[in-house]
Amino acid sequence: SQQGEEDPQALSIQEGENATMNCSYKTSINNLQWYRQNSGRGLVHLILIRSNEREKHSGRLRVTLDTSKKSSSLLITASRAADTASYFCATDTIQGAQKLVFGQGTRLTINP
Amino acid sequence: DSGVTQTPKHLITATGQRVTLRCSPRSGDLSVYWYQQSLDQGLQFLIHYYNGEERAKGNILERFSAQQFPDLHSELNLSSLELGDSALYFCASGQAGGRNEQFFGPGTRLTVL
Numbered sequence: 001s002q003q004g005e006e007d008p009q010a011l012s013i014q015e016g017e018n019a020t021m022n023c024s025y026k027t028s029i030n031n032l033q034w035y036r037q038n039s040g041r042g043l044v045h046l047i048l049i050r051s052n053e054r055e056k057h058s059g060r061l062r063v064t065l066d067t068s069k070k071s072s073s074l075l076i077t078a079s080r081a082a083d084t085a086s087y088f089c090a091t092d093t094i095q096g097a098q099k100l101v102f103g104q105g106t107r108l109t110i111n112p
Numbered sequence: 113d114s115g116v117t118q119t120p121k122h123l124i125t126a127t128g129q130r131v132t133l134r135c136s137p138r139s140g141d142l143s144v145y146w147y148q149q150s151l152d153q154g155l156q157f158l159i160h161y162y163n164g165e166e167r168a169k170g171n172i173l174e175r176f177s178a179q180q181f182p183d184l185h186s187e188l189n190l191s192s193l194e195l196g197d198s199a200l201y202f203c204a205s206g207q208a209g210g211r212n213e214q215f216f217g218p219g220t221r222l223t224v225l
Contacts, residue, residue, distance in 0.1 A: 033213065042216050
């Protein structure tokens with residue numbers, strides 16, 4: 001079963017705009033990670049945020065985590081055509097023996 | 113490039129057959145995880161090995177098995193294949209422990225005809 005749910009399922013924006021994707025989860029977590037997947041290819045690790053952290057930055061990426069609401073957001077600033085991909089959040093739970101539980105993903109399209 | 117390698121990239125086979133997928137983890141990683149990605153089920157955890165020992169099982173069918181060898185590479189064996197086994201199979205590796213960052217290989221696309 002899926003732990004996380006991404007919102008929206010699909011997002012289409014113009015190049016240069018910011019893109020925000022949200023992820024909600026159900027049970028207490030150790031960490032939350034975001035991954036990118038280009039069409040049918042491997043998952044690229046983007047960023048990890050621990051349960052005791054509220055915000056992290058990596059280049060044009062900003063991730064927030066609100067454990068009280070069991071939600072996270074991924075912000076991509078100044079989007080580029082190369083950012084077109086599916087984005088997944090993945091959580092590992094305190095009871096979860098380190099397996100990652102993925103959401104269904106957000107399909108992001110950047111229009112030139 | 114994550115440093116995780118998987119072979120083969122593509123595999124086409126018939127129902128009832130058996131296949132073996134291979135994964136080599138990043139240098140230094142002791143943990144190997146297998147995941148299945150299908151259109152209807154999304155990304156699902158199958159199994160976790162740490163330094164040769166099975167640590168956790170997820171939604172892995174009895175027809176599927178895996179092992180991790182002394183050199184830390186891992187193999188996922190899928191037998192009595194069914195049409196519904198067609199999917200992308202990913203291997204990930206990591207250090208295990210608190211951060212649990214997992215780095216994914218490029219995947220093996222399995223098509224069962």
